[in-house]
Amino acid sequence: MIIVKPEIINDVILTSSNVAENDAPLWVSGQNTNLNDLRIYQHRVYKNITGTEDVNIPPPDQPLNWLDLGATNRYRMFDKIVGNPTTNMNTIDVTITPGIPITAIVLFNLDAASIRVIGESASTGVFYDKTVELQDYSGVTDWFQYFYSDVGERIKSEMAFLDIPVVGAATYRVVIDNGNQLAMCGEMVIGKQTVLGYINYGTSVGIIDYSKKELDQFGNFVVAERRFANRANYDVTVNTPRINFVKRTLAEVRATPVVYIGNSENPETIVYGFYRNFDIVISGPSASECSLEVEGLT
């Protein structure tokens, strides 16, 4: 059981991206705009909703005149909204320069055939180069399933790279490749890993669905599909001498969205969100039981 506290990724850290930032023209001080005009300011898209504005005050400081529509396409994969992805035809190719060593890169809500991560520094050259295929073939159990089961529906949507060596002053290039189709990434998180304990069988995973399903007076369902969030109840074994460390670590991130990884080989146990509560039962001198309930970001 590992948690990854995310490092901020802004336009200083993101040193390269092949995703265009052309969602709208840039907001320029002193320039007039009209009702419903869109402008980009600090990598977010704003919509003029009144037709009136002070042309010298940036949109975030005029919330009555400008509606924040969210991050630009290029920055959506860093906006802490998993359900709001960056998309780009064929590949999403980004390079980050964190300025500090990191040991984990985790990606969420992916639509891709493969992910490649390359770590490089001036002193070591390329020190990490790993490619992972995302297709989930667990449904292919015989020749019949090989030929006839659906292709592309069961794609691993979360991927964690946890074996990145500790190297200072490094750049990390992440290539999200979807062949000749639209590549998509909901969120990319970088940071250092902290091991809490060992996940056990008995851990449960699922989703929280925010869709509305109501019955009208005739008994017909009226459905409004909305976003959903991943959730997990982790059953973790913690070394008893480390209980204080685990408790303190979780307390520190109680109001911070963090990546929780039960088992990196099981993408369903990778959740980016907040924990609702945790309990540690001191079962014995060497091992104790911890239950951790996590709700993911939508």
Added chain:
Amino acid sequence: MPVPNITALPNNPSRIGDPTNFNTEVAVFLPTQPQFRTECNSVGAYLDTYAFDPFDWGSLSIAAPSKVSLSTFATPPIESDTGFVLTSKSDNTLQSMFNFVSEANSAGDSMDLIQSYVPSGSIITDELRPGAFGTVTDPPTFTDNQNTFNTKSYAFYNSVKSFADQFDAFYDYVYFRAIEPEDFGLITETPSETIDWGTF
């Protein structure tokens, strides 16, 4: 009569390599397998009667043709394989089938040429000649239910590999016997003879 040709197969579907076109290519590829089976069995039956003289040195003035390279046929999946392993092996098996056709046809042309150099009216006994070809079994079809489809598939793709391996071994035999230079380096006995010139 030349070695029968095998009709070229359409592009082999690949779940890992080309998932976008997989379904379309399956629909085209599967129906060609019955004809592939028939033609492979024709080739096997013909080669069982293929006659040449392995002990004939042929014409020393003719340059030997180059040997056609035959790729190693991938090992098909076994029934306990699942997931990525099964998918990868299946992709590789279909790729091998596709590659085999053109290579086998080229090797067949090569054997026709060799036969013209060292012809024989009948099969000459040679302890190195490989045994008779096995048959390629019935391939799966769209109308088969899941159990029948799987039973046929495991048998069919294994029989195709066996056939390809036998073909490879037979071509090696023909080429080795007829074309490759003899190696006299193994002779260890030193002949000695005393000549009696009589009395001068």
